[in-house]
C-alpha cells in the first residue's frame with residue numbers, strides 16, 4: 001500500500017503502482033496514461049499518488065512529509081492540475097482543456113514537473129478531446145497527463161492510442177475488508193455486509209458505511225427476493241413499488257435491479273438451455289433501462305415503472321422456478 005499523506009491512501013493495486021514507480025525511477029514514464037477500470041476502485045487516487053511520487057523530494061515512493069506531499073494531500077499543489085466535469089454540466093468542454101493545456105505548458109512553479117489528471121475522460125466532448133489530442137501530440141517536456149475512465153471505449157481512438165493504458169481491476173474482498181476495518185465505529189456485522197455488497201469498489205463501500213443506505217439495500221433485497229420467489233401478491237407488489245418509488249429509494253432499487261439482471265445474464269449465458277433465458281432477461285434489462293431513462297428525462301411516474309418491472313421479473317421467475325435471487329449473495 002502506498003501512503004501519501006495522512007488521509008488518502010491507495011488501496012490495493014500494488015503491482016500497478018510498483019510498475020509505475022519503477023518506470024518513474026528509470027525515467028521511462030510515458031507522457032500520458034489511460035487508467036481504466038470499474039467505477040470507484042481507486043483509479044483517480046492512484047493517479048494522484050503517481051503525481052505525488054513524481055513531485056516528492058524523497059521519491060520514488062512519496063514520503064508523506066515533504067512540502068510536495070503535504071500540498072498534494074491538501075489538494076493545493078500548484079503543479080497539479082485537475083480536469084473534470086464542471087458542476088451543472090454534462091460534458092467536459094474545450095475551454096477547460098485549453099486552460100489545462102496552457103497551464104501544463106508553463107514552467108513548473110514548485111517542482112520539476114507538471115501533472116494533470118483528466119477525470120472521467122469519456123466525458124470529453126469532441127472538441128475538447130481534439131484539443132487534448134493536440135497537447136498529447138506535442139507534449140511539453142516534464143509533463144505527465146493521466147486520463148481516468150470507466151468507459152475507455154467511449155474515448156476517441158486517436159486520443160486513446162496516444163496514452164499508455166493501465167487496467168485496474170475490482171479490489172479483492174480482503175483488501176476492502178482491511179480498509180473497512182480501519183474506518184471508525186464500524187461493527188463486525190456491518191463490515192461483513194458492506195464488503196459483500198461493495199463489489200470490489202471502495203467508493204461503494206464508503207457509501208454503504210452510511211448505515212441508512214446499507215439498511216435500505218438489505219431491505220430491498222429481502223423484499224425483491226419475495227417478488228421473485230412468487231411469495232408476493234399483485235397487491236403486495238404494487239405496495240412495494242409505491243414504497244420504492246420515493247426519489248432516493250428509487251435510485252437504490254434500480255441500481256440493485258441492474259446489478260441483479262447483470263448477474264443473472266452472466267450466469268445464464270454459461271447455463272444449460274441458455275438461449276431462451278438470456279433472451280428473456282435481456283428483454284427485461286432493455287425495458288428497465290428504457291424506463292429508467294424515461295423517468296430521468298420525461299419525469300415518468302417512478303411507481304408505475306417499478307410495478308412494470310416487478311411484474312415482468314415475477315412472471316419470468318415463475319416460469320423458471322425460483323433459484324436464489326442474488327447469486328452473488330455468498331460472495332466473500
Ligand SMILES: [Zn+2]
Pocket residue numbers: 056057058062063064065066067068069070
Ligand atoms: Zn514527499
